[in-house]
Amino acid sequence: MTHFNRNTFHKQLLSAVVGSSVTSSLTADQTHSKKSEWRNQTATMKYRSLGRTNMMISQLTIGTAFWKNETVFPLFDTLIERGVNYVDASPAYQRGASEKTLGALLNRPGLRDRLFIANKISFYDEFLTRLSNEIFNGLPNEKKKALRKQANQLMEEKKILRPGYHFTYFKNQAKKIEHSCLRHVINQEYGRLKSWKPKIKARMHELVIESLKTSNTDYFDILFCPHGVAIPEMLEDESIREVMDELKQKGIIRASAVSMHNDVAANLNKAIDLGFYDISMIAYNIGNHTQVASTVQHAADQGMALIAMKASRIMNTPENPQKEINQLDQQIKAPLSIHAKGYLWALQQPGITACISDMKTPEEVVENLSIFNYLDT
Numbered sequence: 001m002t003h004f005n006r007n008t009f010h011k012q013l014l015s016a017v018v019g020s021s022v023t024s025s026l027t028a029d030q031t032h033s034k035k036s037e038w039r040n041q042t043a044t045m046k047y048r049s050l051g052r053t054n055m056m057i058s059q060l061t062i063g064t065a066f067w068k069n070e071t072v073f074p075l076f077d078t079l080i081e082r083g084v085n086y087v088d089a090s091p092a093y094q095r096g097a098s099e100k101t102l103g104a105l106l107n108r109p110g111l112r113d114r115l116f117i118a119n120k121i122s123f124y125d126e127f128l129t130r131l132s133n134e135i136f137n138g139l140p141n142e143k144k145k146a147l148r149k150q151a152n153q154l155m156e157e158k159k160i161l162r163p164g165y166h167f168t169y170f171k172n173q174a175k176k177i178e179h180s181c182l183r184h185v186i187n188q189e190y191g192r193l194k195s196w197k198p199k200i201k202a203r204m205h206e207l208v209i210e211s212l213k214t215s216n217t218d219y220f221d222i223l224f225c226p227h228g229v230a231i232p233e234m235l236e237d238e239s240i241r242e243v244m245d246e247l248k249q250k251g252i253i254r255a256s257a258v259s260m261h262n263d264v265a266a267n268l269n270k271a272i273d274l275g276f277y278d279i280s281m282i283a284y285n286i287g288n289h290t291q292v293a294s295t296v297q298h299a300a301d302q303g304m305a306l307i308a309m310k311a312s313r314i315m316n317t318p319e320n321p322q323k324e325i326n327q328l329d330q331q332i333k334a335p336l337s338i339h340a341k342g343y344l345w346a347l348q349q350p351g352i353t354a355c356i357s358d359m360k361t362p363e364e365v366v367e368n369l370s371i372f373n374y375l376d377t
Contacts, residue, residue, distance in 0.1 A: 040114040045083025046372055048353045051305025053255045053278055055116050055221065059347055059375070060368060061086035061307065063358035067098035076105065078365050085115055088281075088356050090227060091211050092122035103216035118222035118257065119211050125226055127203050128237070132183045135190050147189070151182040158231065160263045165291045167317045169261055169283060169310050177262050180230035193237060200239040208247065222279055223253040230262045232270035241276045255279055261310070264288065265295045272299050281307040281356065285314035286328045286345060287321040293349070300351030308349075309356045312342035334374040337367055344371040 036049060038056045047056045062079055064087065066072075091099045099119075106112050136144060160166055160177055168174070187193050204225070212218060225240055235258065244256040257279035260267040264282050271277045272295075280299060284292060285308070299306055315325060315338055325338065332341045343355045359365045 039116060040080060040083055040085035042081075042083030044369075044372070045085075046375060046377065047083075047085075049305075050116075050222075050255070050353055051278055051300075052303040053222075053305065055255075057086040057116055057354055058084045059354045060084055060343065060371070061088055061354050061356045063309075063356045064089050064098045064102060065093045065358050066360050067101045068094050069097065069101055070104060072101060073105070075359060075362065075365055078362070079359070079369075080114070082369055086118065086354065087115055088118045089211075089215060090120045090122045091207070091214065092120070092227065096214070099211060099214045103214050106216040112217055116221040117215065117217060118224065119215060119220045120224040120227040120259070121204055121207050121211075122227040123207055124200075124204060124240075125228075125234075127200065129179060129183060131192070131196055131200075132186045135192065136182075136186055147185050148182060150185040151178065154181045154185065158263065158266070160231075160266075163319070164321070165265075165288055166262065167283070167285075167287050167310070167314060167319050167321075169313050169317060173261060176228065176230045180234050184231065184233045197239050197242075200237070201243050204239065204243045205246075208243075208252065212252070219251060220253050222255045222257050223247065224257040224259050224281065227259055228262075229258055229260050229267050232263070232266050235267070235270050235274060241274070244276060257281065259309070264292050268292070268295045268299055272302055272304060277304060279305045279307065281309055283310040284308040284346060284349070284352065285311045285342060286324045287314040287317070287319070289349065296349070296351040305353045306351050307354050307356055308346040308352050311346035311355050312339035312357070315339055315342060332374075334371075336371065336374070340367050340371050343368060344374060347371070347375055 034054060036054050036056050038047070041047065041056070046059045048059055049055070050057045062076070062084055087102065089099055089102050093099065102117075136147065139147070155177060161174065208223070212220070223244065225244070226234060229235055244253070247253040248256070255278040256276055258267075258271050258277050259281040261283045264284065268280055268282060271280050282292070282296070284296065284306075296306055314321065328341055328345055329338055332344055334341070334344065336344065343357060346352055346355050357368050359368055
């Protein structure tokens, strides 16, 4: 792969917002290749094709939510030595320190070409919320109250928080559902989404450029947007598809993706129906699988790749599905911790390509890598 000065590249790339013909050093052949693509392959790791992208990714992938600085380098090096080749990043993690740490790693000669890098337009939601709030904040109090009531009714009708389906993986997770429902009723009432499109698309392009520069790369293999969609209606913004298409055409990204912690079945069905998402990263585990498994299979049948997250986090949720956790422990006889069993279980499920894991200690790295001693394919 031919590389050029990145500072020059990112200045040129800014013009992509207004239709420049600038492309990254990723060629069209690499973007649309039908041949399986291997990176950092080792005999000790197992790989699967990432859906229709044909990227052969390691079945255990690197999460970076806890990365703050170079202290993660030794753990990263161990994972690379063992054949892990997929890194999941975000500008939102650790207030940007995680993405900067990734950029420092990618200064190493030749490392970029050994990895599949996924990143996210994490602040897309914040921008849309800001636009909606500009409308909401200018309304009389009675109208605000009425819109909040509509949003609460919508949330209740969806039954997103029903037991056995919704699990709390992080603080204020349910708040995002509330905010998304309110944003949706505002957009329905005032219909500004189409008129906002130019500024939304411009901001999305700017955010991608910023992440490219911080990550020290000229392209991403996978780009997520939204990052953690809460309700299906939030996927109806035409700007998302258009920006993804534009970035693909310019070789800036290779695959489009969406992630979801809330209302997984409904959001995944919507992503399937839209038809342009190549990958979904979903909260999928022993707790919610009975209500999500059929949708996972449907997505896989359509050629969508699925990465499971929160496969072990389920063990530490306030909902505490102890019955299912005990079943998991009994079902998998391998001498593994219950958290490692969660990853092994997820990789055994039909339709799942890989699991993402935030490994913070050498012990967690060793434990999680040991699951491949008990995985057949």
